[in-house]
Amino acid sequence: MKKFIYPSIFIILFFILLYLFYPKTIENGIYVKTTNGKYEILNTGKSIHIRSTSNSLEKYQVINCTYNFFKTYNLEIQIPIKERIMVKKENSYELEHEGSVALDTSSYFYKIDENNEISLCTSKDLIVGKENIETFYNKNGFLQTFLIYPMNYSKMRVAISDNSFKSIYHENLTIKCLEDTKLINYLENKELDLPKDSLLTVTYNTESILITTDKEPYQFDKRTYLIGTKFTINEITRGWPKFNADYTDTLELYPTPKGIILINELATEEYLKRVVPSEMPTTGGLDSLKCQAVAARTYAISDMLNNRYAYLGFHVDDSTKCQVYNNTPLKDLTTQAVNETEGQVLLFNNKPIDAKYYSTSSGYGADFNNIWFRLDSDPTNIPYLTTNNFMESKILKPMSEEDWLNFYKNEELQSYDSLSPYFRWKINFSQSELVEIFKKSLVYNFENSREYMKIFANGKEKNDFPTELSELKDIIVLERSEGGNVIEISFIFKEVTINIRKDNNIRRCFNNGADIISSTINIERRDSSQLELWSTLPSSFFSVEKKENNFTVYGGGFGHGVGMSQYGAMYLSQNGYKYNHILSIYYKDTELEKLY
Structure with a gap:
């Protein structure tokens, strides 16, 4: 009998010692807190407790280390990539300064809320073009871990369609810079200062763009920015009678296999000042326009959060697929409606509704x-x-x-x-x-x-x-x-x-x-x-x-008949109803809140 007991004891001891001393590794672990001499680390979506070290760690720092039952060693604090993610594809993301990088087959996304609490989330919570993200490579050079902090909703990324609103892809564009402008291509390390009234000819050439100024032509294979205050585009006319709309803040020229995607990134409130007059006449009065401003703001932010166009790098387009943008010149009353409802959205269960x-x-x-x-x-x-x-x-x-x-x-x-x-x-x-x-x-x-x-x-x-x-x-x-x-x-x-x-x-x-x-x-x-x-x-x-x-x-x-009828809102406004009351008629049991 003894000859069977002794080998069994040795086997059990072997596995106990193996458990106690065998080194395990943590890659892209997220430090949460120290309790009773142990670090709490989030790794691959799970909470792990390891022995603390002399390292002074800050909450949600990301670390690599080796550990066993007795100690933690080889601890390295990982430096986050604090870059905007411009395009989300199934197997890769485009970083603003580093370009397209492959995703690890097992990537992890964590959301840190307004109360500084962390939770596991999904890639859907990562919104393109936002600056609330910290990204971490793994040892194989793939993107593996993402920390997503509370987001600022005050900017929108709008794809500009052609004249017929049938396509977001462009072959030729003539852009006039109405103010001093800076041309920047981060990935190709190019920067130009363009004076007021510069005229740029942009031509698509097999996944690249040729930009010709009054001095010389420049070829770019990657996303190129025009950062100024105001632009017009000769080839794009809007409304009736036809006019060349102006575009503010930043224009992006993004070469793709199908053509150039032109993206206007601007303040959400400036976007709305060009949506509201394009979507609703002013004859219904101020409160109907306030309804439209709140609905349009909520709809845009909801669309952004749904990531409908993340694979193309924008939040909404300028057509009826989303909301019509810049199809009517600015109007004083619609601008007033946007200003007086600044940041206000409709929420249901604390989330922006599909307005x-x-x-x-x-x-x-x-x-x-x-x-x-x-x-x-x-x-x-x-x-x-x-x-x-x-x-x-x-x-x-x-x-x-x-x-x-x-x-x-x-x-x-x-x-x-x-x-x-x-x-x-x-x-x-x-x-x-x-x-x-x-x-x-x-x-x-x-x-x-x-x-x-x-x-x-x-x-x-x-x-x-x-x-x-x-x-x-x-x-x-x-x-x-x-x-x-x-x-x-x-x-x-x-x-x-x-x-x-x-x-x-x-x-x-x-x-x-x-x-x-x-x-x-x-x-x-x-x-x-x-x-x-x-x-x-x-x-x-x-x-x-x-x-x-x-x-x-x-x-x-x-129209489709779902949500707010614009003519109905105009009628109610003309009959003395205030915008918050009108909105409650069309969007049942929602709450009107200031989001930013």
Whole structure:
């Protein structure tokens, strides 16, 4: 029996000694505090306690060291890289001064909050272009550890689109410096002083840019900055009548495989002074403009936090994909609205909300999930963006399809939005016109949103788009939200039936583009004005009436119908409502707070 006991004891002792003396390493450990002679270190997302040393450490310093049960040695304090991260890609980040650096396969992100408490977070919490980040390499030269401190929201990075707002990529630009300007390229160690009224010709050349001044040309392969106070760009005109907008603070020229991305980095409040007049007329008065300023500020910051464009290096663009920026000259009243709400945002659960807004309601607003949804996911819970009633006429809410048709046909109804020309609208189509339109628009939906389309022939679902569409027999609404927007619609042809789901897909089925149909079909608005050029229905709040071989689409509202109706806010402002009250009507249970 003894001959079995002794070897077992030796094995146990061996493993005990191995545990006590075997050296372990910590790479990019974050010092938290010292308690009872031990350091508390955060490493790879876990808390480790090791023997303290004579080193004097500051809270959240990052260290490398070796340790065992008895001691800690070879302790080295790591020097952070305090550079902005300009672009976030899946496997690499672009540092402002060091360029593109690969990420470690296991990178760790830590957030330090306003109370100086640290917690593990994710890469989503790292916002491009901000100066609140400390970054640390590992021994293999990869980016591994990130400390993210409280962020300053007072600057925005805006991508500038081309004239048509269709692309953020540019081939040729002519930039005029309206004040003394400094041209800087950190990665290529180049700096130039450009006097007032300098004219720069910028040309894209296969992932590089050629900048020609009045003296000589300069070739750059990396991000180049123009830091001044005001610029104009000859090739970019905005608004009607057309004008060359000015851009303040900093312009960045970022060469990519698709062209130059032009980014305007400027103070958030200056950005808003150019968004509010571009998004809302001044006729509603100061309080409606304050609503727009708060909504636009909240929307922009929410977009920034969502990292939608982090892989391209900006927070928002200047089009309707985000918010229209610099499409209207500055106005005194809109500037006043921005100034008097400086830093104010709407919060829900202490986070900036997704402050969606649109032009005109039909009398009802939609739930977020009635407009934006994915077939393969559960509904998104956004309590402040729910179905809303903006009617002032005392009517029973429509329940049947006949009720909804009569609702959209009724131009005498009174709501917060009834002064908008888009409160009610209609479009007349012949059967042949719709067949001509659908032959192209339904193919587009099939190619771009196949998952939201079902095709039936001879009672069976088909995978291929039909070779021929003929004789449109009827258009039937299959599903409608509580607020009245169409969620699913069916186009019934002689040989085939095609069902379409989701707001944008449904609206673009009725495309009046010149490349779609040869005849001219107008939208007739409530004030009898005619809209000739359009490519999508004003909203998905509509019904269809068929009479013999003609179809009339009767609709209400302009835009997606979620959040704040701008015409409604203008009406309430004109009737004495203050902006905080108006915002509480459109964004339920949110809090208006000053963020900076």
